[in-house]
Amino acid sequence: MRISRISLGLALMMMVIANAAFAQKVTTDYNKSADFARYKTFMWIKEPKASNPLTRQRVIEDVNSALASRGLKLVTSDADLCIAAHAATTQERTLNTFYNGFGGGWRWHGGFGSATTTVDTYEVGTLVVDIFDARTKEAIWRGTSTKTLSGNPQKNADNLNKAVVKMFKDFPPAARAN
Numbered sequence: 001m002r003i004s005r006i007s008l009g010l011a012l013m014m015m016v017i018a019n020a021a022f023a024q025k026v027t028t029d030y031n032k033s034a035d036f037a038r039y040k041t042f043m044w045i046k047e048p049k050a051s052n053p054l055t056r057q058r059v060i061e062d063v064n065s066a067l068a069s070r071g072l073k074l075v076t077s078d079a080d081l082c083i084a085a086h087a088a089t090t091q092e093r094t095l096n097t098f099y100n101g102f103g104g105g106w107r108w109h110g111g112f113g114s115a116t117t118t119v120d121t122y123e124v125g126t127l128v129v130d131i132f133d134a135r136t137k138e139a140i141w142r143g144t145s146t147k148t149l150s151g152n153p154q155k156n157a158d159n160l161n162k163a164v165v166k167m168f169k170d171f172p173p174a175a176r177a178n
Contacts, residue, residue, distance in 0.1 A: 067083075
């Protein structure tokens with residue numbers, strides 16, 4: 001009974017570690033000298049290419065919504081900001097090792113039992129959103145989200161929305177101090 005509790009505890013700990021390892025990571029960077037307060041409009045110059053057209057549309061809609069909620073207006077020409085997005089997936093592998101006991105309780109002479117290692121392949125998707133000053137053509141902001149896209153369409157919809165919300169949480173960056 002005690003070994004079962006220990007095994008269950010180890011299994012739960014492995015699942016928590018695995019979830020943390022596969023968690024979405026969002027980062028942003030921006031040009032510290034850009035005056036974000038002067039930008040009022042935006043337009044797309046490069047929509048994301050995705051194998052699923054619904055994924056492409058969701059990225060566009062989520063970014064449009066995030067920018068509109070910050071007071072920016074989508075236009076088709078003569079914008080202050082230009083948006084470019086890129087979505088990509090790659091296959092990664094992970095090793096999972098599970099131990100099936102400690103070989104007859106806590107006695108050392110019984111060994112540590114056996115271990116089974118499996119290799120899992122999973123899709124890691126990255127979404128990159130770049131924002132350029134339309135007048136100078138210089139990059140002024142970049143948001144990157146890794147582990148966002150997968151082979152599961154419903155999971156992608158949820159992950160894309162979460163990624164874009166996290167990306168634009170602090171957009172526009174705070175005004176620079178003079």
